[in-house]
Amino acid sequence: DIQMTQSPSTLSASVGDRVNITCRASQNIENWLAWYQQKPGKAPKLLIYKASSLESGVPSRFSGSGSGTEFTLTINSLQPADFATYYCQHCKTYFSFGGGTKVEIK
Amino acid sequence: QVQLQESGPGLVKPSQTLSLTCTVSDASVRNEDFYWGWIRQSPGEGLEWIGHIYYSGTTYYNPSLQSRVSISVDTRRNELSLRLGSVTAADTAVYYCGRVKWWAFDVWGPGTVVTVSS
Numbered sequence: 001d002i003q004m005t006q007s008p009s010t011l012s013a014s015v016g017d018r019v020n021i022t023c024r025a026s027q028n029i030e031n032w033l034a035w036y037q038q039k040p041g042k043a044p045k046l047l048i049y050k051a052s053s054l055e056s057g058v059p060s061r062f063s064g065s066g067s068g069t070e071f072t073l074t075i076n077s078l079q080p081a082d083f084a085t086y087y088c089q090h091c092k093t094y095f096s097f098g099g100g101t102k103v104e105i106k
Numbered sequence: 107q108v109q110l111q112e113s114g115p116g117l118v119k120p121s122q123t124l125s126l127t128c129t130v131s132d133a134s135v136r137n138e139d140f141y142w143g144w145i146r147q148s149p150g151e152g153l154e155w156i157g158h159i160y161y162s163g164t165t166y167y168n169p170s171l172q173s174r175v176s177i178s179v180d181t182r183r184n185e186l187s188l189r190l191g192s193v194t195a196a197d198t199a200v201y202y203c204g205r206v207k208w209w210a211f212d213v214w215g216p217g218t219v220v221t222v223s224s
Contacts, residue, residue, distance in 0.1 A: 001169060034210035036153075043202055043214035044153065050208055087153055091209030094166055095143075095155040 002026050002090050006098035012106040019075040021101045023088035028068050032092040035064055035073045038100075039084045047086075048073065078103070108133040110203050110215035118197075118222050124190040128203030128215060135179050135186060136161045141206035142186045144177060146199040147217075154199075158206050159186060193222045 003026040013019050023033065031051035036044035046055045048064035051071055061076040075082055083105055088098040114126035128142070135142055143158025157167040159177045167175050176189040190197060198221050204211035 032209055036211075038153075043217055044211070045214075046210055046212045049210040049212070053208070055212065089153075089155070089210065094169070095158070095209075096168075097153040097155060100152045 002029060002092065002094070002096060004088055004090050004096055004098040006086075006088055006101050008101060009099065010102045010104060012104050013078050014106045015078055015080060017078045017106075019078055019082075019103060021073040021086055021088075021103075023066075023071045023073070023098050025069045025071075025090055029090045029092045031067045032090060033064070033066070033071050034089045034091055035062075036087045036089065037082075037084045038087065044087060049091075075103075108205060108213045110205065110213060112201060112203050112215045112218040114218060114220070116219055116221060118193055118220060119224050120194055120222055121192055124188070124193050124197060124220055124222070126188045126201055126203075126218065126220070128186045128188075130184050130186070130205075133205070134181075135184050136181050139207065142179060143204055143206050143211065144186075144188045145202045145204060145211065145214075146197075147202070148196075148199045151199075156188065156190075156201075195222050198222045 005024045033051045035048040038044040052064045063074045085102045109131040111129045118124045141158045144156040159165045174191045179186045200217040202217045203215045205213040
């Protein structure tokens with residue numbers, strides 16, 4: 001099984017900050033990685049698929065990079081609506097999610 | 107606008123089978139571009155992939171659940187279903203159905219809470 005490890009588990013940031021969240025895979029998953037945003041009591045929302053493709057309707061301040069085993073979600077100029085929990089998900093045949101990163105207000 | 111809606115019992119007794127349905131609106135489960143799947147989230151925990159299915163019946167299951175889970179699709183009713191057997195309190199969770207595009211869940215239902223308790 002492919003394990004996904006996210007870091008950090010919690011991140012404190014201010015509005016306007018640039019934020020990076022890392023996801024590491026236990027083996028090579030090429031670019032088969034997605035990123036989601038989840039707010040309390042809501043279903044997750046897809047942000048990025050295939051490691052770096054921005055989902056339609058998602059603000060351009062969100063970007064994804066990486067391939068193989070190391071991936072990064074970057075949020076440029078953090079907005080109030082961006083305080084949420086973020087999950088990565090590998091999607092190479094069988095899926096699994098990372099443990100999540102909570103972005104909270106500093 | 108594609109919409110998904112989960113439905114089913116909110117309370118299931120231990121050792122019984124959990125059964126949920128996901129109704130798909132404004133899209134066809136027969137669309138060759140998509141898979142359809144289930145994800146769950148235990149209280150205060152992260153997301154767990156359960157499995158996904160193609161309209162032809164091809165399925166992929168989480169190995170940790172494979173012995174207890176079954177996902178099916180009904181193309182006439184435009185629905186997908188989840189069955190999880192021999193449930194315990196550890197199966198208490200919010201269950202989501204979702205559409206899979208480019209191997210990511212691009213559309214999600216609002217989720218349904220299932221509690222396993224006697």
